[in-house]
Structure formats: structure tokens, C-alpha cells
Amino acid sequence: MASAIFYILGFTALAATALCITRRNPVHAVVYLVNALFALALMFYQLGAPLVAAWEVIIYAGAVMVLFLFIIMMLELAPASAEMQGPGWRRWGPVLLLSLVILGCTLALLGIQADQDGVPAFWVSPRAFGAALFDQYALAVQVVSFQLLYAAVGAFYVGKGSLRRRTQGEETP
Amino acid sequence: MSAGLLFLILAFPLLGALGNLLLGELLLRRVRAAVAVAAVAASALTCLLLWPLAAGEGTRATLFTWLESGTFQVSVDILFDPLSASMTLMVTLVSTLIHLYAAGYMEDEVDTTRFFVLLNLFVFAMLCIVLADNLLLLFLGWEGVGFCSYALIGFWYAEEKNAAAGRKAFLVTRVGDVFFGIALLWLFALCGTLSISAINAQASLLGSGTLLALTLLLLGGACGKSAQLPLMTWLPDAMAGPTPVSALIHAATMVTAGVYLLCRLFPLVSLSPTGMMAIAAVGALSALYAASCALAQREIKRVLAFSTMSQVGFMMLAVGAGAVSAAMFHLFTHAFFKALLFMAAGCVIHLTGGENDITRMGGLRKQSPFVFWLFLAGALCLAGAPLTGGFFSKDEILLADFARATLFYRGIWLLGTCTALLTAIYTFRLVYMVFAGEPRSHFHGHALPGPMRWTLPPLALLALGGGLLNLPPLYGGKEHLHQFLGPLAGTRIHASHAVEWALAVLAVALFFLGWALVHWRHRRAAPEPVGALPAFLLSGWRADRLVERGILRPFQVLAGWCWQWGDGRLIDGTLEGAGRLCLSGGERLRRLATGRLSTYLTALAWGLVVMLGYFAWRIL
Amino acid sequence: MIVPMSHILAFSAALFVMGLACVLAQRNLIMILIGVEIMLNAVGLTLVGASALWQKVDGQIFVIFLMAMTSAEVSISLAMVVYLRRRKGTLEADAFDGMKG
Numbered sequence: 001m002a003s004a005i006f007y008i009l010g011f012t013a014l015a016a017t018a019l020c021i022t023r024r025n026p027v028h029a030v031v032y033l034v035n036a037l038f039a040l041a042l043m044f045y046q047l048g049a050p051l052v053a054a055w056e057v058i059i060y061a062g063a064v065m066v067l068f069l070f071i072i073m074m075l076e077l078a079p080a081s082a083e084m085q086g087p088g089w090r091r092w093g094p095v096l097l098l099s100l101v102i103l104g105c106t107l108a109l110l111g112i113q114a115d116q117d118g119v120p121a122f123w124v125s126p127r128a129f130g131a132a133l134f135d136q137y138a139l140a141v142q143v144v145s146f147q148l149l150y151a152a153v154g155a156f157y158v159g160k161g162s163l164r165r166r167t168q169g170e171e172t173p
Numbered sequence: 174m175s176a177g178l179l180f181l182i183l184a185f186p187l188l189g190a191l192g193n194l195l196l197g198e199l200l201l202r203r204v205r206a207a208v209a210v211a212a213v214a215a216s217a218l219t220c221l222l223l224w225p226l227a228a229g230e231g232t233r234a235t236l237f238t239w240l241e242s243g244t245f246q247v248s249v250d251i252l253f254d255p256l257s258a259s260m261t262l263m264v265t266l267v268s269t270l271i272h273l274y275a276a277g278y279m280e281d282e283v284d285t286t287r288f289f290v291l292l293n294l295f296v297f298a299m300l301c302i303v304l305a306d307n308l309l310l311l312f313l314g315w316e317g318v319g320f321c322s323y324a325l326i327g328f329w330y331a332e333e334k335n336a337a338a339g340r341k342a343f344l345v346t347r348v349g350d351v352f353f354g355i356a357l358l359w360l361f362a363l364c365g366t367l368s369i370s371a372i373n374a375q376a377s378l379l380g381s382g383t384l385l386a387l388t389l390l391l392l393g394g395a396c397g398k399s400a401q402l403p404l405m406t407w408l409p410d411a412m413a414g415p416t417p418v419s420a421l422i423h424a425a426t427m428v429t430a431g432v433y434l435l436c437r438l439f440p441l442v443s444l445s446p447t448g449m450m451a452i453a454a455v456g457a458l459s460a461l462y463a464a465s466c467a468l469a470q471r472e473i474k475r476v477l478a479f480s481t482m483s484q485v486g487f488m489m490l491a492v493g494a495g496a497v498s499a500a501m502f503h504l505f506t507h508a509f510f511k512a513l514l515f516m517a518a519g520c521v522i523h524l525t526g527g528e529n530d531i532t533r534m535g536g537l538r539k540q541s542p543f544v545f546w547l548f549l550a551g552a553l554c555l556a557g558a559p560l561t562g563g564f565f566s567k568d569e570i571l572l573a574d575f576a577r578a579t580l581f582y583r584g585i586w587l588l589g590t591c592t593a594l595l596t597a598i599y600t601f602r603l604v605y606m607v608f609a610g611e612p613r614s615h616f617h618g619h620a621l622p623g624p625m626r627w628t629l630p631p632l633a634l635l636a637l638g639g640g641l642l643n644l645p646p647l648y649g650g651k652e653h654l655h656q657f658l659g660p661l662a663g664t665r666i667h668a669s670h671a672v673e674w675a676l677a678v679l680a681v682a683l684f685f686l687g688w689a690l691v692h693w694r695h696r697r698a699a700p701e702p703v704g705a706l707p708a709f710l711l712s713g714w715r716a717d718r719l720v721e722r723g724i725l726r727p728f729q730v731l732a733g734w735c736w737q738w739g740d741g742r743l744i745d746g747t748l749e750g751a752g753r754l755c756l757s758g759g760e761r762l763r764r765l766a767t768g769r770l771s772t773y774l775t776a777l778a779w780g781l782v783v784m785l786g787y788f789a790w791r792i793l
Numbered sequence: 794m795i796v797p798m799s800h801i802l803a804f805s806a807a808l809f810v811m812g813l814a815c816v817l818a819q820r821n822l823i824m825i826l827i828g829v830e831i832m833l834n835a836v837g838l839t840l841v842g843a844s845a846l847w848q849k850v851d852g853q854i855f856v857i858f859l860m861a862m863t864s865a866e867v868s869i870s871l872a873m874v875v876y877l878r879r880r881k882g883t884l885e886a887d888a889f890d891g892m893k894g
Binding site for chain 1: 796815828831850854856871876884
Binding site for chain 3: 766767778781
């Protein structure tokens, strides 16, 4: 049962990704990608990584993809292309179908969990995960945090530079 | 008396040089000169006071260890034995007088600080040569005098001619220094030490071929410094320097350094009979060559320069005959009378207002009897007038040659005797041309400053009485110098009284013959001969042209070829070719960098494919 | 393990190739970045699978680091996207050839 759900989720992710990379409209692509990420998160959960699964949803599907959407909308990149035309089910159908499959799998997984059957042999609890991360990989955490700081500074600098240029009117697009 | 005090002899001139170097510009001109003179005089005084230390084996003193590396050890140590002590005394005494003279001579010159610094530095370096007990310290002094000589010849460097003369002297002596340097390294390789006394003690253990080669190398070094054939071309040109410099460096002291070196290493040199013959031959040929050239020279200082070369040739001749005491004897008397002659020549030039050409002089005897008599005193010594210093010393050299009864040395003796006749002729020619008759042109002369006058009589006394230093038993003397030098005096001369008398009479006869010839010519007031032979002699046997044709021109051609083909085509071509290759390679590679993201991403993907392909291939 | 490791690897390889295809085929900077995200997620799947296979927590920890680095990368690159868009008025990747040799 659990294995079947895993394969279903895997093919769902593949399908969502395939749809994602073929879109011309970036907004659509991001939505399909979010679908794929949800499926992936569930696969992580099945492989005994609940914390990673949670972060997959929170960081990837939540933060990163929303950031993508913000930028796309800010720059008005979504074209009013042919994809937007046509009947409604063609636009909504695939997304709905994928979402329903994922929802079904989630419910099924919850059911299995309740049965105490198919609980994976390998299961990393958040406590064990945190202990390993901050004990064994303390230095790496420091390094990565610095990396994030640099990224923040870099992003700020690049964004500010373009802001200043625009206000000075040096380069108008 | 402590042996360490001996270093004061070296220290005074160095201190004088340093003092003038650092403070000279702040001092009055007279004080500057006084510092320089006092430094050298103090050195002479110290040498006199410490004289007892030189007796017997002499005294050795070590100041500090200079270099040390494994078995290689060089310390700054000096040897104050009879040879070096007598040489030191001569150098410091003559230097003191010449410094005094220079104080007068340079009275109206600018930049006397540089002059006195270099002069003092020269005395220091010369004393290093004289006193050094190891060859490296000697070499230091050797190069030091070379540098000072270069800088002083070109003292009036604003004139291209003077600077060129300084360069020439420096480069030509450098050729000799190379030989000396090789000899030095070889001696260290053979003996494991550079101490002169140790090398002399070990010399008898070396093979005869090695000894010959070493002797020839040392002779090469001595030839460069002492202006002997074939490295003699620099000395006549060196007269471009101020006259005190010519007197001190190019007559009395530095040019005799080569002779002194051979005397110092005489125990080594004397072991090679062939080497000794080479030394004698070089000396005799140089003496004859220079004397013949001096016959035709027109500049007063050039005549004296060629005569210096000739007299140094006599000294080499003496060393070659094994008579170190005779060589040193002649070295001393020559230093006195040649310094005297140069200084008197400086007075002559001063009196005639800077005129150097003897064909335009004449009649100076009436104008300044004082200078005439002193110049005559020096000239008589040079010409070998009976009972003057030069007579005895030259006689002893010829006797030492004659006493070696082989055909070779008889031939050398004959050359020496001919040279003696030529010497008398050119000396009297000089005297007659400058002092006799009526003035040939009108001069605006200067008055002689005091120091230029006072310093001449003492030198004249030393020159005329120089024979007393080493008066042979024949004339009732006791050969003081020979006795004093003791074991360093070289081979003893064995000659019967009859031979000695015969040679002395011959020398007197040659002297008077030369005088008579010149007198006869000038009585009739014959003009200077013109023709091929005088021109040939005037140009120094065309030695300069020979060097230019034989060495400089081929070298220039070779250098030009190296420059145009080797450097221009080969090296530059290679480098430019490599540069062009890089450039064209870069031009092709440049196309890879399209600046487009898609290209790079594709390249990335292909890289991935290659890596994966490699892994797949490894697995399969 | 509920599924064989080879199947997990197959899934992740398929995801990776799709991401790569997106990166290579698309000309829009945003789409290229999305392709990069897909490829990174494929790697994450491999890491989690390996973690389950070896029964070790390290693989999952590396996924966390991967996410952190991705966030950094995304923040910088999106800032660049904004900047470039303002400068050139387009997001076509081939329009930017300022580094042409």
C-alpha cells in the first residue's frame, strides 16, 4: 500500500514537472512546480524525513515559489497568451487533477499512519535531527548562515543600485 | 709595543678619507688639505715608531676574522716584515710629500674634497696591498687602488678625454686582475688557505707545471697593474689626471704594486725557472719598448709615463733574475726620483701656464733656476748618473742579470743595457728641450705656491742619496736593504769585482754617451725630426691601434652580430613568435566566450555528459 | 525501505533531466531559474533516499543545507533579474552578452 502511494506520488511529481517546464507562462509554470514540490514533500515523508518534508513545503513551496510569483508579477512577465484563452477546464483541469491526487495520497498516508502499519523502519524525529545538525554540523551551520548573510547583503546591494539608477534617470528601459 | 698598533698605519688614511668625506664640505680648503696630509703623515710616523717590530721574521697581527665558511677562513691580518715595512715607509713618506705638494697644486681647484678623499683612500688601499698577509685582503687593496686610480685619472671628468682615459685604465688593468683573481682561486684550491706566508711555505710541494701556470697568472696580474707588455696602453693616457696623482699613483706607488706582488710571492715564483724567465723577458721588453717610445713623445708627462713603464720593466727584470733586493732597491729610488720628476714637471706646467708640449717650451732654466736644479737632480737619477740613487740600483739589476751566466739572461742583459742608453738619451732630451736655449713661445705662467716648492728638496735629497740605502760592497757600502730583508732578499749575486767594475764603467760610459749625443744635437739646435719612425714611436708603436684592430673591432663586430642576429632575431623573434601564437590562440578562444548564458549552460551540460559517460564506461 | 533505491534514483534522474532540459531549452531567465530549482530538488530526493538506505541522518541534513543555499541563490538571482530587466527591458537570456570576448 505505502509503496503504491510512493509510486503514484512519484509519477504525479514527474507529470507536474513535465507540465511545468513546457509552460510559456511563468505563473503557470510556478503553479505546476508547487504541485510537484508537494508530491516530493510527501515522498520525503514516506522516506522517513518528516522535517525535510515540512521544510520542503514551507521554504520551497511557500517562500521561494511565492518569491518567484512576486517577481513575475512585479515585472509583469505573465503574457496574455493563447494559453489563457480556450475553455476553462483545459486551464484548470491538470492542476485540479494533480492536486486531487496529492490530496488523496495525503489522506491515504494518514490512514496508514493511524493503522500503525507501514510506519517506515527509518524515521528521523525532529529532536534527533536537531541534535545531529547542531552537534556534528555546527561549523557547517555557521558557514551556511554566513552565506545567507552575504546573499542578503548582495541582494540588497543589487536592488538598491538599480533603484538609485532609476531615480537618477541614468538608464531608462 | 703591541702588534695591534700596526693597524693604526692603515687606520689613519682611512680616517682621513672618512673625515673629509663626511665633513670635508664644511671645512675650509686649507683645513681639508691639512686633514689629508696629517692622516698620511700620522701613518708615516706610526710606521717609523713601530719600525722595531719589523726586525727578523717580522710581526703578524690579526684584527678580526673576515670570512669564515667551513675550511675557508680569511682574517684581516697584516704582516709587518722587512719587505712590507720598508715598502710601507716608502709609500707613506712619498705620499706625505705628494699630499703636501697637492695641497699647493690644487689650491685653485674646485671640488678638492673629492680629490683628497680619493687620495687618502688610495693610500689606504695601497697600504692594504703592502701589509696584507692574505691574498684576499691584498686583492681588496688591489681593486681599491684600481678604483681610486680610475676616479683620479678622470678627476676632471667634465672633459670627455679625461673620463675616457680613466675608463681605459680601469678596463685594461681589469684584464690583469682577472688573471690575478684566477691565480687567487687556484691557490686556494691547491693550498686550502689564502695566507701569503702559508702559501709561500707550501709552494715547494706543488708540481712544476702548476707553478709555471700560477707564475704566469700572477705575472698577468702584475702586468695589468704595472703597465707592462702587453697591458701597457693605459699608462700614457693616465696622465690626463692631475699631476700629483700621476706622481703618487702612476709613478711612485700603484704601478709598482705588481712588482711588489711578485716580490711578496717570490718563494713561490722562484720555484719555476721558466716563469722567472718569462718575468725577466716581459720586464726587459717593456723597458726597451717604453724607452724607445719615450724618445719621441712631445708631452712632458707622457715622456715621464713611458719612463715609468720602462723603469718598472727594470724592476720586473730584477725579479726575473731573482734579485728581490735589487728590485726593491730600484723601486725605492725610482719612487723618489720619479715622484720628484713628476712634481717638478707639475711646477714646469704651472710656470708655463698649463703648457704640456715640450716642443713649445725651452729656456726655463733662466726663468726658474730652482725648478731646473731639482728637475735636473731627478733626471740625473733617472739617466743613471754616477753616484746617484738610480745609478746604483740600475747597476745592481744589470749585474744580477749578467751574473746569471746563461745565454737567455745575457740577452736580457743586453736589452737592459740598450735601455739604459736610451734612458739617458730621452732624459737629457727632455731636460734640454724644457730648460735649455731660448723660450720657443710666450707663456703667462703662474707663481709657484709654497707647498709646491718646499716638497721638492727633501725628495731630491732622497733621490740623490738613495744609493746609500743599498750601497754595494764594491763602493764600501754594506748593502743595508739586502741585509735588512734577510731571507726575503732573493738570490745572492755572485760576481767578481772585475765584472762589477767593468759593468759600472760601462754604465758610466753609456750615461755620458747618451748625454753627449743629446748635447751634440741640441747644440746645433736641430729641429725635431719628423718622419715615419718618430711618428711610430710617438704613437707607442701603434699599440692603441693594434688593440683597436685586433681586439676592439672584432669584439664590436661580434657584439653587433650578437645584437642583431642573436638578440634581434633569435631571442626577440622567439619571444614575439610566442606572443603572436598566444595572441592568435586567444583570438580563436575568444569566440568560445560568447557572453551568452545559453552557450555556457550547453557547455555545462556537455561536461556533465562527458563525466557521466566516463562513469558509465568505468562500470561497463 | 518501502521502495528499492534504484526506483528512487530513477525518479530523481528523471526530475533532474527535466530540469536540465528546462534550463537548456528555455530562453526566459525566470524559467531557467525554475529549471535550476527542479534540478536541485531532484538532488534532494536522492539525498533523502540515500539517507533512508544507509539509515543515517546526514543525507537529510545535507538537504537542509541545500535548501539554505538555494534560498541564497534565489534571492541573489531574483535581485539580478529585477536589475537586468530594468536595465535592458527584457529577460531573454541571449540579450545579455556584455561578457562577450
